[in-house]
Amino acid sequence: MVYVDEHMLVVSKPSGLLSVPGRFVKDCVFNRLVFDYADARIVHRLDLDTSGLLVLARSQLATSDLNRQFRERTIEKAYEAIVAGIVEQNEGEVDLPIAPDPHNRPRQMIDDAGKPALTRYRVIARDHEDSRIGLYPVTGRSHQLRIHMATLGHPILGCDLYADPAALAASPRLLLHATRLTLAHPVTRESLTFESPVPF
Numbered sequence: 001m002v003y004v005d006e007h008m009l010v011v012s013k014p015s016g017l018l019s020v021p022g023r024f025v026k027d028c029v030f031n032r033l034v035f036d037y038a039d040a041r042i043v044h045r046l047d048l049d050t051s052g053l054l055v056l057a058r059s060q061l062a063t064s065d066l067n068r069q070f071r072e073r074t075i076e077k078a079y080e081a082i083v084a085g086i087v088e089q090n091e092g093e094v095d096l097p098i099a100p101d102p103h104n105r106p107r108q109m110i111d112d113a114g115k116p117a118l119t120r121y122r123v124i125a126r127d128h129e130d131s132r133i134g135l136y137p138v139t140g141r142s143h144q145l146r147i148h149m150a151t152l153g154h155p156i157l158g159c160d161l162y163a164d165p166a167a168l169a170a171s172p173r174l175l176l177h178a179t180r181l182t183l184a185h186p187v188t189r190e191s192l193t194f195e196s197p198v199p200f
Contacts, residue, residue: 018041019045031048065186078180079135083154084167094148
């Protein structure tokens, strides 16, 4: 638990735990929280393999307002990742539309007919083989950060969907963490920033 009040919850999710129940696997953030917070409602998801900050609503008013903030893209999200190779530009953006891959679900693909997707990035550190980067998605498409970085030629280490075999083998988990979230409180309108330390 990172934050709790009568209107919302913020938690830090471990890698390998679903946000909501899957078809076969029922263990997830929602089912773990609902025992103590029966009014919890999902307004935000992270991929199974991504760790970090996740917000849930606790009332109809909060659900409606937080959904609006996500829809209008006023919530600021920051992630940290380690990617294969040396990212030469200190900062930049990837503006490539994304659509589901009809032949290889759950993969997504870059497709001109897909939905607009924009990711901004900034290099935090470089070593001899990899780069640690901050990722700032403007949109929130499924697998957006993973596919955008792979398209740049710098897949996220440990990514089982878009990384080459060497980048996949470089880490036992996906090295992607939702480290910061800034939003307006759904009732008081106060600007709140939550942070979760990067575990890798």
